[in-house]
Amino acid sequence: MRLIFIGPPGAGKGTQAAKIVDRYRIAHLSTGDMLRAARDAKTPIGLKADEYMSKGELVPDDVIIEIIRERLRDPDCGGGYLLDGFPRTLGQAEALDAMLAASGTPLDIVLELRVPEEELFQRLSRRGRADDKPEVIRQRLVAYRNQTEPLLQYYQGKNLLRSVEGVGTVEEIFERLVKVLDSVA
Numbered sequence: 001m002r003l004i005f006i007g008p009p010g011a012g013k014g015t016q017a018a019k020i021v022d023r024y025r026i027a028h029l030s031t032g033d034m035l036r037a038a039r040d041a042k043t044p045i046g047l048k049a050d051e052y053m054s055k056g057e058l059v060p061d062d063v064i065i066e067i068i069r070e071r072l073r074d075p076d077c078g079g080g081y082l083l084d085g086f087p088r089t090l091g092q093a094e095a096l097d098a099m100l101a102a103s104g105t106p107l108d109i110v111l112e113l114r115v116p117e118e119e120l121f122q123r124l125s126r127r128g129r130a131d132d133k134p135e136v137i138r139q140r141l142v143a144y145r146n147q148t149e150p151l152l153q154y155y156q157g158k159n160l161l162r163s164v165e166g167v168g169t170v171e172e173i174f175e176r177l178v179k180v181l182d183s184v185a
């Protein structure tokens with residue numbers, strides 16, 4: 001199974017992503033995790049990325065597309081994968097489409113986790129990550145609305161989009177996700 005997991009910052013995507021990859025035994029590709037690891041290791045890409053991450057802005061498409069292009073070549077991706085935090089712009093989505101068309105490995109589904117915006121801000125404020133300061137949170141929500149939300153229509157147009165309510169307990173939300181995923185797996 002190859003899927004994109006999409007949703008605003010603070011929706012609980014990371015928690016659910018971990019449970020999904022465990023259940024379906026697929027690779028978990030989180031671009032946020034990859035960038036934080038690169039930043040902590042102080043690689044050139046990581047240091048460059050941090051200039052954007054610390055402001056709540058998106059890292060430029062060319063950087064992130066190359067990271068994903070390389071990661072998708074790893075053998076573990078052959079058994080399927082969940083993309084968490086990528087694509088986040090139309091440019092990234094189109095680049096991904098081109099890569100997957102070239103390798104003849106189309107996406108099975110794009111899952112959206114929906115959470116009302118008021119709830120997101122509260123959840124993020126409680127989390128305490130470096131980019132969870134109020135002004136950075138606001139910027140990340142703006143980036144989601146302006147740059148990432150248009151992807152929902154894009155994938156709807158390809159008949160790949162399925163949306164799930166991200167409100168409730170972790171287990172309740174996971175059950176909803178599994179129901180949808182089992183219908184395509």
Ligand code: AMP
Pocket residue numbers: 009031032033035052053054056057058059060064084085086087088092131140
């Ligand atoms: P996340 O953990 O997915 O919320 O990502 C944390 C930060 O990493 C984001 O606020 C962006 O600055 C950066 N980032 C992660 N994934 C991407 C992406 N696909 N495109 C651009 N920036 C990204």
